[in-house]
Amino acid sequence: MKVDQAVAQTGTRESILKNAEVLVSDNGIQNVTISEIAKRTGVADSVIYHYFKNKEDLVFSIAKSHFRNAYNELHDQLEGILEPVSKLSKMIWYHLRYGQTHYNYPRIWLFECRANRSFYKHSAYQAVRKYAEVLLSILQEGVKQGSFRNDVTMRLVRELIFGAMDWEILQGLATPSEPYQLSHIQEIMALILPMIETPPRKLAENNDKASRIVEAAEQMFSQCGYKNSGIKKIARLANVAEGTVYEHFKNKEELLFYIPKLRWTEHFNSITEVFEVKTPIKKLARFIQHHFMLILTQPMFIKTFLLDLQLNPRFYETEAFAIFQDYCCIVDQILEAGKIDGSVRESVDTDKFKNLLFGGFNHLALRWLILKPGQKTDRLAEMDETIKLLTRAVIYNP
Template sequence: MDASEKKFRILEAAEQVVSEKGLSDATISEIAGAAGLADSVIYQFFKGKQDLVFSLPISHEEEFFTSLNEHLKGIWDTESRLMKILWFYLRYSDTHPQYSKILYFDCFSSVNFYRSAGYASIRRYARILLECLEQGVREGKFSREVDTVLVRDMILGMMGCEIVQSIASKTIDATAADVEDMMSLILSILRPRPETEENKVDKILDAAEKVFADKGVYRSRVLDIAKLAGVSEGTVYEYFGNKEDLLLSLPDRHFRRYQEGLPEIFEIRSPVLKLQRFIKYYFSLFFEKQDFLKVFLVQIQLTRRFYETEQFNFFVQFFDILQSIVEEGMADGSFRPDVNPMVFRNMFIGTFNNLTLRWFIVHGDRHEDKMRKIEEVAELLCSAVTNTQAQPAMTGSTEYVLDGKGGTV
């Protein structure tokens, strides 16, 4: 038996044993026994049990990407290509349940995995997904206003939630069957929206806020604002007589919207505003308890036993309110009638998981404007379900966002 065959048998045995027992309970001796080899042979190829398990994504890499490329051949339409990329990932998980169980419950649940060569293999798929999104933007099929990296993370998180549910709670039989409902949400986020006069004014004012904040009013030029807003300098003057008018329009816009939103602070009637409030409330709960967040993300939510406990039932019940908001919006026409509430819930949970995992674990809480990102997430999640024919998209929230410590202001 040559070295490559020995290594293959070790990896195959590890997948079998660890998928059944988990990384913490499986032993090197059990893996060696399943491979028909001595324990010492494993150490010729791997530093230890964790190194062996973290190498499993690499062992699947050639099969995964060769097959993915075959499936993508001849698909040039960006939306069709995006759907195939999602479908293939889900289908691979459905047809490789042992590997998927290890990937989500034994790899993603360890901080060390994010520094391994196995994680680099996972990131290769993420790059393919991002390239497809960016291609759609270049072709004009997807909005230039959307943060493609954020949307990619939302997609990966949503698929991850679907896979975990399929493996652990058995509430989903085949994740690939939900791909059309996923695409419906994703395309509602990505597709360009018709530009209205109000949207154009908002773009100019948003750009003005950024330029004035960075340079100060007197050092700023209208041309700089126009470039950032993606309009001509003449368009800025069409709406605002001069730079001072533009400056004074900033508080006017915000305080008008704050005032318009006052009646709904204590009694929210709009399903869209209810959804925005729920999203920000959920983020605020964990931001106030960041130690619990770190424990919950990887040590609780990505452990097999959690899905067999009463605590998991509490977690699911917490999201019943989200489902009721979506159903209310579908009933009154605020949300599209074809929204799958369960898939949307997975998009929300997956987005939260991926974003906070990146903020606090993978990148070690590096500086990032988290308040602005949460606003963006709330807007994207609302746009995923909003019925644009029934009402205009929300432009500027009347909600109050997180302060620097995670509270509301």
């Protein structure tokens, strides 16, 4: 009898998770209530609270369930594959395929979990770390077997790979008419392998009120998050009246979206030094360095961009996103010039490289600024190694 009861309870919990996944994916966590989830599941509200502390715990548990399932399935997928390159390719394929076959999960993972600071303190995050360790073990195994270089920090490579995959999925969510394709695995691997394969032997004082408001909002969003930042607090920090804020911005959301528009425009305009370098590979290295320096020079903006903007579906409807796209297209120009002069491999897929670059940046910035902000890390050394890895991914070696 006790066994039957345990099975029934497990079934109820799984049913709650599945129904919540559909509702939250379609509407967002803020627009779904516990009562709606209970009604769809066919249980009382109290039953949900028997299994989950609150709505946030329920949503985080959806991600936890998926990462546990993915971890177990991945073990079966990799069984019998001995060669590290094949294992790496298989894991990337599996990770992207899982997002395709579990349609609702990517939205919940990227928009509701990764964008929420509380997620990283939840037990679900440990399931994510356990899953990520599989990729690291593949890379380290490749080093032991001599297939991968022993002078590369494989934890850094792992960040780049997961960043590239997240970016690939995120772009598919942002543009549903152009979903990511599993056939792109070869293009992704063609960028990763050159990085890791063993080579063959051969805020100052400001009197402008609008600027003070923007700087105060950037600081407030970075420290407290968008949802916990109010116009009154921003006005107080900027040393202006609350009404003054509304003279410049209609509401808090308009202020949020103005920040990336301003910062990416500033960064875009400051990048002219990249084009003072003549060779495409040196231009690419200079661009990557310039981009990564944002973590050091604009940490508050990058935190806000990662958590409150990039994982916000409405960001992709703004003028700020168009400016960001123009900025990213500088990479297209550099790689095209490299293909013309022969310094960049003709087979390099530009879009996949941008996924690797910008997605990897996101993961590194997340670790440096949010997950382990107090940890002593030689960021400049990691930055230099990242530049070497990314340029190695595209360079032509006859």
